[in-house]
Amino acid sequence: MTIDLRAKAGQELITQLITAPGPDAGMFLTNFPARGWMDYTALAARRPDLIMAVVTGNHDDSSAVDYTVNPATGFPWATGPRNLAVPFNHLLPAWDAITGTLAATALLAAERHRSRTGQGQRVKVALSDVAFAMVGNLGKIAEVTINRDERHKDGNYLYGAFGRDFRTKDGRRIMVVALTLRQWQSLVEATGLAEAFEALEGVLGVDLDLEGERYKARDSLGALVRHWTTDHTFAEIRELFDAHGVCWGVYQTFTELVDEDPRCSTANPMFEEVDQPGIGRYLMPGSPLDFSDVDRLPVRPAPALGEHTDEVLTDLLGLTGAELGRLHDDGIIAGPDEQP
Amino acid sequence: MTIDLRAKAGQELITQLITAPGPDAGMFLTNFPARGWMDYTALAARRPDLIMAVVTGNHDDSSAVDYTVNPATGFPWATGPRNLAVPFNHLLPAWDAITGTLAATALLAAERHRSRTGQGQRVKVALSDVAFAMVGNLGKIAEVTINRDERHKDGNYLYGAFGRDFRTKDGRRIMVVALTLRQWQSLVEATGLAEAFEALEGVLGVDLDLEGERYKARDSLGALVRHWTTDHTFAEIRELFDAHGVCWGVYQTFTELVDEDPRCSTANPMFEEVDQPGIGRYLMPGSPLDFSDVDRLPVRPAPALGEHTDEVLTDLLGLTGAELGRLHDDGIIAGPDEQP
Numbered sequence: 001m002t003i004d005l006r007a008k009a010g011q012e013l014i015t016q017l018i019t020a021p022g023p024d025a026g027m028f029l030t031n032f033p034a035r036g037w038m039d040y041t042a043l044a045a046r047r048p049d050l051i052m053a054v055v056t057g058n059h060d061d062s063s064a065v066d067y068t069v070n071p072a073t074g075f076p077w078a079t080g081p082r083n084l085a086v087p088f089n090h091l092l093p094a095w096d097a098i099t100g101t102l103a104a105t106a107l108l109a110a111e112r113h114r115s116r117t118g119q120g121q122r123v124k125v126a127l128s129d130v131a132f133a134m135v136g137n138l139g140k141i142a143e144v145t146i147n148r149d150e151r152h153k154d155g156n157y158l159y160g161a162f163g164r165d166f167r168t169k170d171g172r173r174i175m176v177v178a179l180t181l182r183q184w185q186s187l188v189e190a191t192g193l194a195e196a197f198e199a200l201e202g203v204l205g206v207d208l209d210l211e212g213e214r215y216k217a218r219d220s221l222g223a224l225v226r227h228w229t230t231d232h233t234f235a236e237i238r239e240l241f242d243a244h245g246v247c248w249g250v251y252q253t254f255t256e257l258v259d260e261d262p263r264c265s266t267a268n269p270m271f272e273e274v275d276q277p278g279i280g281r282y283l284m285p286g287s288p289l290d291f292s293d294v295d296r297l298p299v300r301p302a303p304a305l306g307e308h309t310d311e312v313l314t315d316l317l318g319l320t321g322a323e324l325g326r327l328h329d330d331g332i333i334a335g336p337d338e339q340p
Numbered sequence: 341m342t343i344d345l346r347a348k349a350g351q352e353l354i355t356q357l358i359t360a361p362g363p364d365a366g367m368f369l370t371n372f373p374a375r376g377w378m379d380y381t382a383l384a385a386r387r388p389d390l391i392m393a394v395v396t397g398n399h400d401d402s403s404a405v406d407y408t409v410n411p412a413t414g415f416p417w418a419t420g421p422r423n424l425a426v427p428f429n430h431l432l433p434a435w436d437a438i439t440g441t442l443a444a445t446a447l448l449a450a451e452r453h454r455s456r457t458g459q460g461q462r463v464k465v466a467l468s469d470v471a472f473a474m475v476g477n478l479g480k481i482a483e484v485t486i487n488r489d490e491r492h493k494d495g496n497y498l499y500g501a502f503g504r505d506f507r508t509k510d511g512r513r514i515m516v517v518a519l520t521l522r523q524w525q526s527l528v529e530a531t532g533l534a535e536a537f538e539a540l541e542g543v544l545g546v547d548l549d550l551e552g553e554r555y556k557a558r559d560s561l562g563a564l565v566r567h568w569t570t571d572h573t574f575a576e577i578r579e580l581f582d583a584h585g586v587c588w589g590v591y592q593t594f595t596e597l598v599d600e601d602p603r604c605s606t607a608n609p610m611f612e613e614v615d616q617p618g619i620g621r622y623l624m625p626g627s628p629l630d631f632s633d634v635d636r637l638p639v640r641p642a643p644a645l646g647e648h649t650d651e652v653l654t655d656l657l658g659l660t661g662a663e664l665g666r667l668h669d670d671g672i673i674a675g676p677d678e679q680p
Contacts, residue, residue, distance in 0.1 A: 040632070059608050059630075067503055068589030071515045072601060076496075077593045078431045080420055087505060087513055087591045089496045090430030091418045097434070097474060099628075101441040106629045108448035113633065115455065121633035132604045133625035134437060135597065136611075141604070144595045145622035151594060156416075156429045163407055165427065173427055175411045249408030251427045253417045254491060255484045257475065261412060264472045264481070268399050271476075282485035285473035288439075289446045290399075292380070293453065293461035 001313075002306035002334035009332045011037045016317050019047035025316075026120065027051035027111055029103050033061075040122040049120035051110040053103050059126040066093040069128045073135055078151040088153075099130045157222070162214035164222050165251065166229040168237055173251040176225065176241075181209060183247045190244035191228045200224065258283065272299040304336040341653075342646035342674040349672045351377045356657050359387035365656075366460065367391035367451055369443055373401075380462040389460035391450040393443050399466040406433040409468045413475055418491040439470045497562070502554035504562050505591065506569040508577055513591040516565065516581075521549060523587045530584035531568045540564065598623065612639040644676040 004010040015037065018028050026047050032038055034054045044050045057064030067089075070076060076087035106123040114120055135141060143149050156165040156175070162184070163177035178184040188194050197208055200220055206213040214221060229237060234250075241248050257264050265283065266273060274284045286299045313319045313333070327333045344350040355377065358368050366387050372378055374394045384390045397404030407429075410416060416427035446463040454460055475481060483489050496505040496515070502524070503517035518524040528534050537548055540560055546553040554561060569577060574590075581588050597604050605623065606613060614624045626639045653659045653673070667673045 058603060059610065063587075064589070065517065065519075065587065067498060067517045068515055068587060071505070071513075071589045071591040072597060072603075074592055074594035074597050075430065075432050076591055080428055081424065084421065087496070088420055088428065089505075089515075090415065090432065090434075091491070092415050092430065092434055092474070093478075094430075094432055094434040094437070098437050098441055101438055101445060102628060105441060105445045105448060106631075108445060108452060109629070110631065110633075112448060112452065112455075113631075115452075119633050121631055123632070124630040125628050128603055129608070129610050129625075129628040132597070132601075132608075133610065133628045134432070135594065135604070136623065136625040138433075140594045141598055141624070142616070142619065142622050144598050146620045148595075151431070156427070158407060165411070165429075173411075175408055175429075177405065177407045179405075247403075247405065247408060249404070249411045251411040251416055252414055254414035254475065254480045255488075257412060257414050257472070258481055258484050261472075263398060263412075263468055264475070268469070268472075270399065270469050270473060276482070279482065280486045282482050283476065284481070285469075285476040288442060288465050288469040288473045289449070290464040291446075291450065291453075291461055292463070293450075293459050 001309045002338070003309070004332050005032075007330075007332050009327070009330070013313065013317070013327075013333070015043060015046060017312070018043055018052075019050060020316055021047070023115070027053075027107055027114075029053040029055070029107060031055040034122075044120065047120070049114055049118060051107060051114060051120050051123075053106045053110070053123045053125065055099060055103055056124060056126045058128045059124075064126075064128050066096045066127065069095050069131050072128065073131045074140060074151070075135075078153055080153050080155075082153050082155050084153065095127050095131045098134070099125060099127050102130060157218055160215050161211035162218055162221055164218070166222075166226050168229055168234040169231060170233045172234040174229070174234070174237065175249045175251065176229075177247040178214060179211060179247070181211075182245075184209065184211075184214065186241075186244045186246045187225075190240045190246050191225065193224060193228060196224050197221070269296065274299050274301050276301045277304065306334045306336045306338065309333050309335055341649045342678075343649070344672050345372075347670075347672050349667070349670065353653065353657070353667075353673070355383060355386060357652070358383055358392075359390060360656055361387070363455070367393075367447055369393040369395070369447060371395040374462075384460060387460070389454055389458060391447060391454060391460050391463075393446045393450070393463045393465065395439060395443055396464060396466045398468045399464075404466075404468050406436045406467065409435050409471050412468065413471045414480060414491070415475075418493055420493050420495075422493050422495050424493065435467050435471045438474070439465060439467050442470060497558055500555050501551035502558055502561055504558070506562075506566050508569055508574040509571060510573045512574040514569070514574070514577065515589045515591065516569075517587040517589075518554060519551060519587070521551075522585075524549065524551075524554065526581075526584045526586045527565075530580045530586050531565065533564060533568060536564050537561070609636065614639050614641050616641045617644070646674045646676045646678065649673050649675055 003013055019026060026049060034040060040052050043052065070089055076089050079090060080088035103125055106125060110121055110123050161179040165173055165175050167173055178187045188197060201208055204217050204220060206217045208214050208217065252261060265271060270286050270288060271283050273281055275281045284299045286296055310324050313324060343353055359366060366389060374380060380392050410429055411427065416429050419430060420428035443465055446465060450461055450463050480491065501519045505513055505515050507513055518527045528537060541548055544557050544560060546557045548554050548557065592601060605611060610626050610628060611623050613621055615621045624639045626636055650664050653664060
C-alpha cells in the first residue's frame with residue numbers, strides 16, 4: 001500500500017486499518033516511532049483492546065540499526081582470523097532477523113492474552129536488547145564477569161571442543177566438528193588417524209576423548225587432520241565421512257548453494273520458482289514452518305509498491321470507488337503506477 | 341529434570357507430561373528425533389489435540405547443526421577481509437537463535453489454531469530451511485540467479501550505500517553508516533568535509549547524494565573519512581557525531597560491553613544481577629519482550645540438572661512420595677545431588 005503518512009487523511013486511513021474491529025484485526029507491528037498519532041494511547045482510544053508491537057533501536061527508544069548494534073555486542077572483535085587486530089562484522093544482519101521473529105512471537109503471545117482476558121497491550125522489543133540478551137544467553141557476560149576472560153579471534157575454530165575448517169586436495173573447503181565423543185570417534189575412524197592421535201596424546205599429555213582437551217590440543221590436532229584432508233579429494237572425504245557418520249559440512253558460495261545444493265531447490269517443499277515482475281524467475285522460499293494441519297501457502301512474488309492500496313481499503317474499510325478516486329486525486333493514496 | 345529416556349518407565353513419565361490435560365498443557369518443543377515412542381502419532385494417541393514442534397537439522401529429518409549449516413549458506417565466503425581466500429564463520433550461532441525463536445512462534449501459532457478449531461498438530465522447522473530461507477529473503481538467491489553476481493568479501497563495508505569501520509586518533513574503532521540521504525548529510529556536516537566530497541564527486545563523476553554512487557565511491561570516500569577520524573579522538577568524534585545525528589556505533593569487546601555500556605547493565609530493566617550457584621554473581625538478561633499488560637518475570641539462575649524433577653512430577657502428575665522414592669531407587673529419575 002502507498003499512503004501519505006504526513007497527511008491527516010492518510011493518518012486517519014492507517015488508524016482505521018489498525019483499529020478495525022474483529023478478533024483477527026486490532027493487532028499490528030511497527031518500527032515507526034510510536035509517537036503522536038501513532039502513540040499507543042491515541043490508537044487504543046479507538047480500539048481499547050488494541051495489540052501493538054513496537055520494534056525500537058534501544059530500550060529507551062533512541063535509535064539504532066543492526067549495523068550500529070552489532071559492533072557493540074563484542075562479536076566482531078571475536079570473529080575472523082587470529083592475527084588480525086581489527087573487528088569483523090558478519091554479513092548476516094542477524095539481529096534484524098532475530099528481532100523480527102521475536103516480534104512475531106510477541107504479537108501471538110499478546111493475542112493469546114487478549115483472547116483469554118480481553119486486554120490489549122503494547123509490546124516493545126529493542127534491537128540492542130535482543131543482541132545483548134543473546135550475549136548473555138551465550139555465556140559471554142559470565143565469562144568476562146567471573147573469569148575476566150575475553151574471547152579472542154580464533155579463526156574458524158569452535159570453542160570448547162574440536163572443530164574448524166579444512167582444505168581438500170582439490171581445493172574445496174569443509175567444516176569438521178567433533179563436539180561429542182561419538183563425533184570424535186567417527187572422525188578417528190574415518191581418517192584412520194588413531195595411531196597419530198595416540199602419539200599426540202602422549203606428546204601433549206592430553207586425553208582426546210575429552211572435549212575440553214580436544215579444544216586445548218586444537219592446533220596440533222588440526223594440523224594432523226589438515227595433513228589428511230589435503231591428501232584426499234572432496235569426493236573421497238565425503239564418502240568416508242558419510243560412511244562413518246562424521247559431523248561435517250561443505251563451504252559453499254551463494255552461487256554453489258543455489259546451483260548445487262538440493263536443499264536449496266524445488267526438491268525442498270519450502271522453495272518454489274516464482275516470476276518476480278521486472279526481475280525474472282528465481283527460487284523463493286516460503287515459511288520454514290511446516291504445519292501438519294495447515295497446508296503451505298503458495299509462495300508469491302513481492303508486491304509492487306501500492307499494488308494493494310485500493311484492494312485493502314475496499315475490503316477492510318469498505319471504501320467506495322468514488323472515495324478511492326478522491327483520495328488518489330488528492331495524493332493521499334497511490335497505486336502501483338503512480339509516483340508516491 | 342533428570343529422567344532416563346532409555347527406560348520404558350522414563351519414557352512413560354515424559355509421555356504423561358507431554359500429554360497432560362488442560363488448555364495450557366499438551367504442547368511441547370523438541371529437537372530429539374521424533375521417532376518410536378516420540379513419534380507424533382504415538383503421542384497423539386494419548387492426547388488427540390497435541391501440539392508438537394520439532395526442530396530438525398534438514399527438511400528430510402537428516403541431521404545438521406549450526407556449525408555445519410552455516411558453511412553451506414554462502415555467508416562465510418562473503419565475511420571477512422577482502423584479500424583473504426578462505427571462508428570465515430561468524431562466532432554467533434545465528435541459525436540456532438533464529439530457529440529457536442521461530443519455534444516459539446510456531447507453538448503459539450499452533451495453540452491459536454487449536455483454541456479456535458480444537459485441532460492439534462505437528463510443526464516442523466529445519467535449521468537449514470531457516471538459513472536458506474534467510475539467504476532468499478535477503479536477496480542473495482535472486483542476485484546469483486538473475487545477475488550471476490556473487491557477493492565477495494568486502495571487509496566491513498556495507499552493501500549498496502556507504503558504511504564501514506574506522507579507527508580514531510586514540511585507537512578506538514567505530515562503525516559509520518550513511519544509508520539515507522539524511523544520514524549522509526549528517527556525516528558531511530559533522531566532518532566538515534563538504535568541499536573534499538565535492539572535489540571527489542568531480543574526480544569520480546559521481547553524485548554522493550545517491551546511495552548507489554556512495555557505494556561505488558566507497559573506497560575513495562572511506563579514505564577521506566578515515567583521514568578525518570584518525571585526526572580526531574573518540575570523545576571529539578562522539579560529540580560531533582551525536583550533535584549532528586550521524587548514524588554510528590562503537591566497536592566493543594565483550595568486556596567493554598559489560599564494563600562500559602549502560603544498555604548492558606541494571607540501568608536497563610531487562611537485566612538483573614543474579615547469583616548463579618557454583619559460579620558467582622553476574623548480569624543476566626530476562627526476555628527482550630516488554631509487555632505493557634504483564635510485568636516482567638524476575639530473572640532466575642539456571643536450574644541445576646535434576647533440581648525440579650520431584651517438584652514437576654508431583655505438581656503436574658500428582659506422584660506421591662512413595663512413587664518418587666521408587667523411581668529414584670530404580671534409577672529412572674534423579675535429583676540435583678544424584679549422578680544421572
